[in-house]
Amino acid sequence: MWWVPACGCLRWCAATGNVAPEVASVLSEPQFLQYTPKGFNEGEDGQFRRVNARVLKAAEIELPPAVLLTGQAERILSAAGTARDRFLLMLFLGTGLRIGEALGLRREDMHFLPDSQHLGCQIAGAHVHVRPRQNNSNGARAKSGRHRHVPAEKGVANAYRDHLVERDGAEQASGCDFVFVNLASRHVGLPMSYSNAKQIIERIGDRCGFRARPHMMRHTAATAWIRAGVDPDVVQTLLGHVSAASTAVYLHASDDDLRAAVALVAAAGGSR
Template identity: 50%
Template sequence: MIDHNTYELHREASSYIDSLRARSLSWNTERIYASRSALYLTACAAHGVDWSRPSLGQLARFMRWMVKEPLPSRRRDGGGELRFRSEETANAVMTTVCELLRFGARYGWVPAEVAAQLTQQKYLAYLPPDYNAGEDGQFRTVRARELKFIVANDGIDWLTFEEVEQLLAVTVHARDRFLVALLWCTALRIGEALGLRREDMHLLSNSRSLGCRVEGPHVHVRRRLNDNGALAKSRHPRSVPVTGELVALYAEYVYEREQVPEASGVDMVFVNLFRGVLGRGMTYSTAKDLFDRLARRAELVARPHMLRHGAATAWIRGGQPRDVVQKLLGHQSQSSMAPYVHTSDADKRAAVEKVGAGRGGVA
């Protein structure tokens, strides 16, 4: 068992994390990549492996160790049911490890042959959507990762309208109710929502007095640096319409917020009102804790991104054109829409029954 309380600063890995910041990735992404890098470096130290010169066999053993090593207990007494990493999680960690090693190779910390062994040539028999293979098919051969678990891709979970109603029903505070409703109404990413500022909330029927020509109530999503680490993924600003019901929920939240003096004058929309440093912008971890509490109360699995997927699915099922949904989600390519098209058992049954009815009920 690795002692996770004995981490030390690692110069090369710190430089790698700094490079992520230079690419304007979000604080949350930095945190995830840092924890994955730390896991690899700590495992190497515990098993006597030089982190910069691992063999494929050693990397394969690290992958197997990740799924077999129990995770630290969440209970203070160390008890409870044993938990393990999934193969999907191990694959995600290995993606970061490979990036770290390739980064090190560029600066001479990792031998070039170590970085070269991480991938192998692969011929793309089936091309991804929008992929340009070249006039002579010269781009069909790519470099693919050598080590990874083969896992079934069940897609990303999503919430239905009824499940969102369950979440809203167990909220206690107006701020939390508004956050859940905002994510469902607009399909914003959680980083985009937490990065909103009051100047982005154009909730009048006409915003010309604010120098904005967008008609109707809406919110603006802009990529900017925020003290709470929230960052919009897309570099392209966009406006997203909102409903009158959401405007009413925002008004209730503003009234609740005005009861907390520390929040006065703070430009961030979502701020701490009940715990932590009052008036400070909500962080990713605060939002995660909130959704964990709401999910337990509603007896659901619920994460912020599931509302985004649920909203997109509802729009598509409601007959909205794909290009409109693409713009609402802030995607630059239609191929990015694929993960947001979810099919339920009811959808499949309806399709079969429709064809069956056309054949007189005979399959």
């Protein structure tokens, strides 16, 4: 009986993308065939009528994730009150990092020079290292549990530079190696928490007049890559997805895509 609640939990995890579909495919339970073909050999005590059937089935993706609409990204960046908040938003939008991955970053993970060989890194160009750490004092975790790097564009690197200038103005932050720290209140100099980062982004969204959440920035980055024609396998690697099924949520066609497809065929004389 122990597997009943466990399967219920895993069914939810598979539906929300927290468990790879491969897990669901190997879980099974014995079921008794109600109908059999004519002449079917049931075996002794009907043993051949018992077959293994899958317990879990990955839910089909019905709705695309919420993303920032045209112009909203620029508005939310402009509404950021500090260089730190602007860099946090640009990092989400430019690299697609999860909030736990961003809050767990250390200064040693930020390689924003054209050549990082002097740091012992052979990866060319500006990039961010996402390293799974279990000892983050703010509880930040890299979900995938695997090390990866994500390229970063010049705008992200410039925003990081501005953030460091602002960060150095808080003396209490000098001894903290976390990239994102609190800049005010009694927690100044300590690593930012999930709730703090979430509240900051929500408040910025409220000032702009629309809903904003940390994961929405990640969805926006992934959707933009797909819309730009980036191969889904590349997007999967950038996002750190273990399974391609997690990336498939971004493959939904938009209303504009549907209208453009119909208009394209009509213009070519294919609609009669």
